[in-house]
Amino acid sequence: MILVTGAGGFIGGHLVADLVAQGEDVRSVDIKPISDWYQVSSESDNRRLDLKDLESARSAINGVNQVYNLAADMGGMGFIENNKADCMLSVLINTNLLMASREENIDSFFFSSTACVYAAGKQKNPTVEPLKESDAYPAEPEDGYGWEKLFSERMCRHFREDFHVPTKIARYHNVYGPLGTYDGGREKAPSAICRKVALAVKNGSGEIEIWGDGEQTRSFTYISDCVKGTKMLQGGNYFDPINLGSSELVSINQLVSIVEDIAGVKLDRKYNLSAPQGVRGRNSDNTLIKSVFEWEPNTSLIDGMQETYKWVYDQV
Numbered sequence: 617m618i619l620v621t622g623a624g625g626f627i628g629g630h631l632v633a634d635l636v637a638q639g640e641d642v643r644s645v646d647i648k649p650i651s652d653w654y655q656v657s658s659e660s661d662n663r664r665l666d667l668k669d670l671e672s673a674r675s676a677i678n679g680v681n682q683v684y685n686l687a688a689d690m691g692g693m694g695f696i697e698n699n700k701a702d703c704m705l706s707v708l709i710n711t712n713l714l715m716a717s718r719e720e721n722i723d724s725f726f727f728s729s730t731a732c733v734y735a736a737g738k739q740k741n742p743t744v745e746p747l748k749e750s751d752a753y754p755a756e757p758e759d760g761y762g763w764e765k766l767f768s769e770r771m772c773r774h775f776r777e778d779f780h781v782p783t784k785i786a787r788y789h790n791v792y793g794p795l796g797t798y799d800g801g802r803e804k805a806p807s808a809i810c811r812k813v814a815l816a817v818k819n820g821s822g823e824i825e826i827w828g829d830g831e832q833t834r835s836f837t838y839i840s841d842c843v844k845g846t847k848m849l850q851g852g853n854y855f856d857p858i859n860l861g862s863s864e865l866v867s868i869n870q871l872v873s874i875v876e877d878i879a880g881v882k883l884d885r886k887y888n889l890s891a892p893q894g895v896r897g898r899n900s901d902n903t904l905i906k907s908v909f910e911w912e913p914n915t916s917l918i919d920g921m922q923e924t925y926k927w928v929y930d931q932v
Contacts (some may be wrong), residue, residue, distance in 0.1 A: 691802025700760025789861020
């Protein structure tokens with residue numbers, strides 16, 4: 617049996633759907649009421665558990681042989697910059713799951729880390745050099761969320777070295793797509809921009825608010841690539857942290873232009889320079905994943921945003 621934690625969330629929901637479609641026996645766990653999950657599979661063993669409690673973690677892992685740990689209290693930049701302590705508390709989830717996995721002698725443990733672990737000093741320019749895995753040290757990660765993820769990466773490493781728990785680690789780079797958060801404060805830039813454009817189309821306002829000056833850059837990874845890469849890492853024999861992200865760098869202004877083109881509108885841009893913006897530039901160096909797995913995320917941003925905007929527009 618395969619355990620997916622954070623199964624009620626965006627990535628977890630897509631991963632469960634994919635595993636179930638392939639005939640896998642899946643147990644899905646999330647802290648949210650099942651009625652609030654983004655996707656619910658009737659063919660999965662769905663459970664509501666708080667994994668910050670050790671006994672709940674043991675209950676979740678009992679009888680499984682693989683763990684996909686995607687559970688975390690997180691969101692887009694607007695959330696993680698204002699909820700650092702809550703983000704840090706996710707370390708309890710990771711600690712409990714690793715201890716329970718050691719007791720259960722599981723075959724493979726996947727941990728979802730983040731590009732927020734990378735040193736801020738290497739992300740000060742919009743034309744940033746793509747970040748390779750070694751750029752996480754010397755450590756200067758995103759405060760709160762990034763520190764928790766970097767610490768949990770080290771914990772995975774030492775559980776593998778000391779207790780032989782076979783841990784795999786992916787550093788996700790800005791995963792987006794349909795069937796996820798698009799409002800409420802936890803959404804990330806692609807879904808937020810889709811929502812803002814859709815609302816502008818609906819109400820005829822003719823304008824959009826952009827956080828910062830719009831020149832900050834990112835790479836964005838479509839959900840199907842994320843799921844494919846996650847399963848690839850779980851089934852592989854590479855154990856150190858590895859980037860799982862698109863290398864297609866784009867500014868937020870360019871991202872807005874892409875969504876405007878999809879929607880067939882041109883909006884007046886209002887820049888909120890006091891809003892959370894994160895680092896100035898971030899992109900994924902995919903040299904390692906191409907070397908190890910002969911693959912990298914390859915869904916174009918235009919194709920992914922078309923599907924995302926279509927879904928967000930329908931929700932709006």
